[in-house]
Amino acid sequence: MNFHGTDVRQKALTLLRGGARNADVARKLGVPNGTISYWKHLDRARRGECPGRHDPPCPRCDGRPLDSAAYSYLLGLYLGDGHISRYAGHRTPNLMITCSDTWPGLMDACERAMRVVFPGNSVCRVRKKGCHNVKVYSRHLPCVFPQHGPGKKHERPIVLALWQQAIVDAHPWDFIRGLIHSDGCRITNWTTRVVAGERKRYEYPRYFFTNTSADIIRLFTDTLDKLGIEWKTLNQSRAAVTISVAKKASVSLMDAHVGPKY
Incomplete structure (x- = not known):
């Protein structure tokens, strides 16, 4: 793995802010295009710009109103049977919750909660044998679910942030459900x-x-x-x-x- 110093990164950001294309900067500095794209994303986020042209505002980063009851329910689903991942070919991470075809009402409730918590983001169902994976795509998933991390949930600490605990305290039944x-x-x-x-x-x-x-x-x-x-x-x-x-x-x-x- 190649590590690039801060001077190389600063040169890249200077070129990018000047309007240079990612591919041109990568070629000029000998840095992988994906690294250039990542540096640009972080730089824009630090300057308060939207991290993605098509990504709606985030309730944590941008102060967008959040439906607390729907979030408390979705948080329970995520902790129980959901995970956040990024697949090859997809630049945006997704939250996936697997729902058995035995309970179509649960599947509907899961999708409804995703659409309320992430209005404007892409939500879909992927058919699997005996179940569907209900997914929502957003670059801000790690902001809204800070419990996300490498490995399985039972192999790392799971602690609610203060703002999450306040939501659960206000809507405990949605969380339990x-x-x-x-x-x-x-x-x-x-x-x-x-x-x-x-x-x-x-x-x-x-x-x-x-x-x-x-x-x-x-x-x-x-x-x-x-x-x-x-x-x-x-x-x-x-x-x-x-x-x-x-x-x-x-x-x-x-x-x-x-x-x-x-």
């Missing part, structure tokens, strides 16, 4: 009891949330605590942790604000 819709579920358990000499079957609903990241589990349970939801951790041998909500009053609250996937 996003987490349940991504890595959780509502099921119906059953048991039998002997009543007056006769064995009867009883059914009762409960919620589960499973994740491998201890930090994401903590964000989930801390929010449940603030909402007055009783929960417990299930004993299991695998690395992932499962949180169960089974108390009748707590399940009723979850039903009122979250509900099953659909």
Whole structure:
């Protein structure tokens, strides 16, 4: 890998600010065209210019209004089952959330949240076997989701920024709903009891949330605590942790604000 000194970078920026083309600057200084493009992007961002001609303003960089409820839900989806990546051939990173075809309503809710949080950005669905990847493209994704980083989420710290925590505190149910819709579920358990000499079957609903990241589990349970939801951790041998909500009053609250996937 070649490293270029600050003097080379400054010469490149001087030429670029003078109107020179990226390719001409790269050829003149012997620097890869991609490096020149990256330097130009950072320079424009530092000077307050839009980082992309077609990229709408960012709620963090430009102060654009942000729908907090939709963002809280999308944040839950991202932490549970989403990731930000950049594919070869695409200059703009994308947030991708995989949604099973079993729950088309969840897929619609995910796409709707993306369009509200990123109005004007490109949103699409990519068909896969048994599911769709719902995507939104924006250069400002790392600004809006600062938890993004190399490696898997459970292999690095996941801590909300102060502004994110304020949004979750204002819209906790949207956050819980996003987490349940991504890595959780509502099921119906059953048991039998002997009543007056006769064995009867009883059914009762409960919620589960499973994740491998201890930090994401903590964000989930801390929010449940603030909402007055009783929960417990299930004993299991695998690395992932499962949180169960089974108390009748707590399940009723979850039903009122979250509900099953659909």
